[in-house]
Amino acid sequence: MTVDRTPGRRLFRVVNAVVLAGVVLVTLYPFVNIVARSLSDEFAIRAGKVNLLPVGFTFHTYGFVASDPTFWTNYRNTVVYTVVATAIAMIMTTCYAYVLSKRHLKGRTFLIGVAVFTMFFSGGLIPNYVLISGLGMKDTIWAIVLPNAISVFNLLVMKTFFEGIPAELEEAAAIDGMSTYGILLRIVLPLSKAVIATMVLFYAVSFWNSWFPAFLYMTQSDLFPVTVYLRNLTAGATTGTSVGADATDMTVATNIKAVTMVLTVLPILTIYPFVQRYFVKGVMLGAVKG
Template identity: 90%
Template sequence: MVTVDRTRGQRVFRAVNAVILTGVVVVTLYPFINIVARSLSDEFAIRAGKVNLVPVGFTFRTYEFVASDPTFWINYRNTVVYTVVATAIAMVMTTCYAYVLSKKHLKGRTFLIGIAVFTMFFSGGLVPNYILISSLGLKDSIWAIVLPNAVSVFNLLVMKAFFEGMPAELEEAAAIDGMSTYGILLRIVLPLSKAVLATMVLFYAVSFWNSWFAAFLYMSQNDLFPVTVYLRNLIAGATTGTSVGADATDMTVATNIKSVTMVLTVIPILVVYPFLQRYFVKGVMLGAVKG
């Protein structure tokens, strides 16, 4: 009697659960599908509010239009360059510091950790940062994006936790053999840390790829913008006061173009997403446990 009741309750619960989670999946994916459909649709169909999940009046015209804009390609290339350079520098800095912090015998370690962690809870704020970057003469250069973000404390703590978990015997043996700290780091520790290094590269690359505000704040020339700022300017152009009374045709063309630009901005993220998937959960958990 009791068991029957329980299984029935469970069955109802499972059905309700399945419905809720299907809803979550649909709601999460819906905007993506809608954007892809818009990017492939005819502008009149969009304006008429007909485009939903399937492209209406299928056309590649908008893609061709966006691809024919040289600024788009310059900005896209900028994003690639910024991402590669910033990730490389951030990896060197983070690896070095995380390795130092992972050495428990090190005198002053608590202080070195404290310096990093404190910045998670208190920061200088927008205006002093802006003044600093301006007076260092970094405006309108890649360094305004790269340098102020060279270490993410969260990533630092994840790496530190990973290094702490490595067996000390290998390093001790290498040290007895007369290897320097640099040699140990490069030839013993790093080759054993490929998983965490890959995770960190992905974390940094995604965050630099997605970043827009630093470039928006510190860059004033079109040909220096990353693609995210290009997209931001498209979006802002269609939402500021002027567009309220603007010609409807202009607005739909902009909608088309926005959708295409969004798709093209997101595609690289989607390409690395399966790899992200594999590593990031582990990374987040390491950071959560030890951070």
């Protein structure tokens, strides 16, 4: 009898499957509930009748949100901020990680120490606000994309991955006359698709969900990302009257939050399946190589 067919092994698989199924159900429940609320009648939500399935099925609230020009302006801002911030973050993180992966680099330990230091210590909220204001970046995209351009965690994962690439490949390319940038662009990056896809996902999700920097540094509503729109909606700052709604539209005050949440998370859910295989592979490679 092989190990895989022993009673203990079969019991472990059954218990493992049950536990993981339970974790999946617990994880999915909040999102399914939000989707059900977004498609339900306002009175059914207030009565507490909505659980996993919509009650009083309606798309009225989706139409209500879609008719709000502020929502789409903030949604467009989120897309722009996320794309620009992710591109800048990937360029800076990749270059920094590639440099740190070279053990012969003079000052390498100091550069790693500088990066790691920022994981535990920061200037604080007020100094950061004074700095951003002093640099004239308030009410600009740069207040969103530059302060968080490098995540030290992502940096260390990429560094570890680059260290696992055989040095002989780069040495052979250097002998053939390829420059440092040529080696990075034509040798290293094509071999790093998994970790790059992982870092893109990490950064994109982080910037997409971020709201506090915009809430802090943006004073004009037409510059807000959709997460600040959602925050204001949840806090009661955005109501039906703010978009010219009549008394009938005010009845969507409860499930309009659910609709906004669904529309906000939808792009991430759409993209994730296409990068999932790279995500798992990249995290594992970055974790075990060194």
